[in-house]
Structure formats: structure tokens, C-alpha cells
Amino acid sequence: MSNTESTTRENTLEYSIGLGDDSLMLGQRLAEWCRNAPLLEEDLAISNVALDFIGRANMFYEYAVELAKVTGGVFKNQSVDDIAYLRDSREYLNLLIFEMPIGDFAYTMTRQLIVDLFNVDYFTALSASSDSRLAAIAAKTLKESKYHLRRSHEWALRLGDGTEESHTRMQNAVNELWGYTPELFEMSETELALLPAGISVDRAALFDTWEARVSGILNEATLDHPPGDWQVTGGRAGVHTEYHGHLLSEMQFLQRAYPGLAW
Amino acid sequence: MALLPVTTHDQLIRSKARENSLCPQIWALLDTVTDPEIPVISIWDLGVLQDVIEQASRVEVVITPTYSGCPAMREIEQDICKTLKRAGYSHVEVTTRLSPAWSTDWMSKQGKQQLMDFGIAPPTPTWQVRKVICPQCASTDNSLISEFGSTACKALYKCNDCLEAFDYFKCI
Numbered sequence: 081m082s083n084t085e086s087t088t089r090e091n092t093l094e095y096s097i098g099l100g101d102d103s104l105m106l107g108q109r110l111a112e113w114c115r116n117a118p119l120l121e122e123d124l125a126i127s128n129v130a131l132d133f134i135g136r137a138n139m140f141y142e143y144a145v146e147l148a149k150v151t152g153g154v155f156k157n158q159s160v161d162d163i164a165y166l167r168d169s170r171e172y173l174n175l176l177i178f179e180m181p182i183g184d185f186a187y188t189m190t191r192q193l194i195v196d197l198f199n200v201d202y203f204t205a206l207s208a209s210s211d212s213r214l215a216a217i218a219a220k221t222l223k224e225s226k227y228h229l230r231r232s233h234e235w236a237l238r239l240g241d242g243t244e245e246s247h248t249r250m251q252n253a254v255n256e257l258w259g260y261t262p263e264l265f266e267m268s269e270t271e272l273a274l275l276p277a278g279i280s281v282d283r284a285a286l287f288d289t290w291e292a293r294v295s296g297i298l299n300e301a302t303l304d305h306p307p308g309d310w311q312v313t314g315g316r317a318g319v320h321t322e323y324h325g326h327l328l329s330e331m332q333f334l335q336r337a338y339p340g341l342a343w
Numbered sequence: 344m345a346l347l348p349v350t351t352h353d354q355l356i357r358s359k360a361r362e363n364s365l366c367p368q369i370w371a372l373l374d375t376v377t378d379p380e381i382p383v384i385s386i387w388d389l390g391v392l393q394d395v396i397e398q399a400s401r402v403e404v405v406i407t408p409t410y411s412g413c414p415a416m417r418e419i420e421q422d423i424c425k426t427l428k429r430a431g432y433s434h435v436e437v438t439t440r441l442s443p444a445w446s447t448d449w450m451s452k453q454g455k456q457q458l459m460d461f462g463i464a465p466p467t468p469t470w471q472v473r474k475v476i477c478p479q480c481a482s483t484d485n486s487l488i489s490e491f492g493s494t495a496c497k498a499l500y501k502c503n504d505c506l507e508a509f510d511y512f513k514c515i
């Protein structure tokens with residue numbers, strides 16, 4: 081095995097973990113709405129979307145597990161559950177927007193709109209990856225994200241252009257979340273290393289389309305585009321917000337209390 | 344003008360795999376394995392079963408998941424193993440194929456009829472405008488209640504004629 085080949089495999093492993101962590105964190109957050117949503121239909125909808133995110137995390141981790149069999153390293157001999165549930169905060173590579181709390185319903189739906197819009201373009205690009213496994217996961221995920229977007233788009237319009245109360249809450253949510261959006265378009269070193277071979281997606285290249293589309297929707301929903309005068313990053317390097325540890329303590333409880341527990 | 348029946352390339356590959364198979368008896372056995380959440384439809388009619396390969400004493404069953412987070416998939420895997428082991432196949436392996444991604448276009452005509460009889464409006468082919476038919480009274484005058492129904496694969500509708508709420512198998 082050549083040196084470059086093994087480096088590529090290690091990078092692909094880390095790339096898969098990062099994408100898996102993004103999905104797992106948001107899936108876990110959305111699951112918090114289960115039995116707490118404002119109406120039964122929403123309860124079902126959010127829980128279904130949560131399952132889609134947890135399912136895609138599972139697919140990325142499964143690939144990581146297979147790669148780790150060859151690369152060795154920290155994930156060698158680990159299971160999908162080990163990767164999902166037994167790391168500490170600094171070892172998770174998710175972007176910060178995915179770990180933020182659920183807030184109110186407006187906040188949750190605003191994040192979904194931001195993320196779904198991004199994901200549709202991201203997974204469209206990843207489905208053309210030269211890594212056939214990543215391409216297959218992306219193609220599957222893309223179909224679901226398109227469906228998710230239909231709903232988050234509708235809610236953004238309904239709440240943004242709704243009552244005074246719903247409009248205010250939506251505007252607050254947009255303002256509070258905006259500083260976490262630049263990180264979606266920031267390339268990590270791993271992603272940059274995988275770019276020339278066509279394995280990873282060039283996030284930066286997705287910005288203009290996303291910005292145009294999200295601005296259009298904000299406008300349609302009578303919401304103001306935030307000035308974008310602040311931003312926070314660090315998730316891919318394992319530096320998280322204060323909310324991350326709380327999320328992990330709830331998510332990991334079962335595996336920590338009953339090691340090796342399986343369904 | 345009547346719509347011509349269209350078969351996608353993926354559909355064609357799937358049906359050829361079954362037609363040209365050297366082990367039709369295994370495919371027939373697997374016709375008894377159903378979706379645990381919609382027990383009237385077999386995994387073949389649902390479009391989940393892709394291929395069956397028999398080599399010496401080993402049987403490999405290839406399936407494609409419907410939704411990434413669908414909890415029924417694991418149960419389907421177990422049911423496949425159970426069914427084949429009961430029939431005397433001792434070494435059964437279920438493998439998951441992600442690409443091409445599952446599409447409701449793979450659902451068979453019979454499968455769609457079974458859904459309808461069960462009270463779930465079947466999916467519209469993805470290349471057509473969505474047309475939802477009430478499984479109770481066959482009316483096409485209905486309204487969407489929610490994009491997400493009782494499981495990941497369904498949306499919730501209400502019939503404007505008979506006023507019944509019903510599930511629609513959403514097309515992806």
C-alpha cells in the first residue's frame with residue numbers, strides 16, 4: 081500500500097466521522113422534540129426527520145468502522161456505537177450549528193431551513209464524489225434532504241409572514257443563528273487534502289448559491305437578512321459550545337451506564 | 344391519451360436479476376417476508392429486495408434500505424434470516440446496497456394495489472404530477488395535513504369527499 085493511499089484513507093475516515101457527527105448531533109437535538117412538539121403532526125414530522133439524521137450518521141460511521149479496520153489508529157476495533165457514544169466532547173468533529181439547543185419552534189425551524197438548504201447542495205455535490213461509498217450515502221441522503229427542505233421552507237414562510245409574535249421569534253432565531261452559518265462553508269485541512277482527488281466537497285464554492293436562496297426565502301418570509309457582523313467556528317477542530325457537553329451527557333447516558341448495551 | 348407504462352433502468356435490472364436467477368425457490372420464500380409496518384406488502388413488491396446469490400451452501404440476500412433511519416430495516420434483515428434458516432439454509436448473509444438509492448418507482452403494481460386495499464394511498468410515479476387517491480372512496484379531491492405521517496415513508500392526507508384522514512405513501 082502506498083503512502084498517499086494510506087493517507088487518503090485516514091483522511092476519508094476523519095471526513096466520514098465529521099459528516100456523521102454533524103448528522104448525529106442534529107438528530108439528537110431534533111429527537112428532543114419528540115412528545116414536546118406544538119401539535120401531533122409536528123411531533124411525528126420532527127421525529128421522522130430526526131431518524132433520517134441518525135440513520136445517515138449510522139451510514140457514515142459504518143464506513144468509518146470499515147476504513148479503521150485497514151488504517152488502524154484510535155478507531156481500530158471500534159463499533160458504530162463506540163464511535164457514536166463513547167467519545168468526549170473534544171473528539172467530536174461536528175460543526176457548531178448542529179449542536180445548538182432546540183430553542184423555541186421558530187429557532188428549530190430556522191436552523192432546519194439553513195441546514196436543509198445547505199444539505200441539498202452539499203449532498204448533490206458529494207453524490208458525485210470519486211469515493212463511491214460516500215457518493216452512495218449522499219445520493220440516498222439527498223432525496224431525504226429535498227423532502228425536509230419542502231417542510232422547513234413552508235414553516236419559514238408561515239411563521240415569518242405570520243403573526244407579530246411568530247415573526248418576532250423567527251427574526252430572533254435568524255439573528256441568533258446567523259453567526260454559525262459561515263462555518264458551513266469553511267474547509268478543514270482534511271477536507272482540503274481530499275479535494276484534489278475529488279473525494280470531498282468544496283464547501284466554499286457552495287456559498288453563493290446558498291446565500292442567494294436563503295436571502296430569497298428570508299425576503300419572501302418578510303424577515304431581515306442579518307448583517308453578518310459576527311461568526312463562531314471551531315467545531316471541526318473539536319472546540320465546541322457550552323451546550324455540547326450537556327447534549328453528550330444525555331445522549332451517552334445509556335452506553336456509559338450499561339457499557340456494550342445493544343438493542 | 345393513456346400514459347405509456349414506463350420502466351426505469353434500475354427497475355429493469357432488478358426484475359432481470361430475479362428472472363435470470365438460478366435459485367427461484369429462494370426468491371419465492373422471500374415473498375413471505377413483509378414490511379413489519381405494512382404487513383401486506385412483501386419486500387419484493389416494496390422494491391427493497393434486490394438480489395439473491397446462492398453459492399455452495401451460502402446464500403447472500405441483497406437489500407436496499409427505504410429511508411436512512413427506517414427502524415423496519417433491521418427487522419426485515421432478521422426476518423430474511425429466520426425465513427431462510429427455517430427452510431434449511433444455514434448460512435445466510437444479508438448485505439445492504441445503497442446505490443442506486445431506493446425509489447418508490449421500484450414498487451410493483453401488485454404492491455401498489457395491496458397498499459390501496461390496506462388503506463394507504465400508493466405513491467405516484469416520480470415522473471408524474473402527484474396524484475393522491477383516497478383509499479376509502481377513490482376521490483382525488485383531498486388536502487395535505489402533514490408531509491410526514493405515522494412512519495418515515497408516509498404523508499398524512501384528508502379526503503374532501505368522504506372526510507376520512509388517510510396515509511399516502513410518499514414518492515421519493
Ligand SMILES: [Zn+2]
Nearest residue numbers: 477480502505
Ligand atoms: Zn374519500
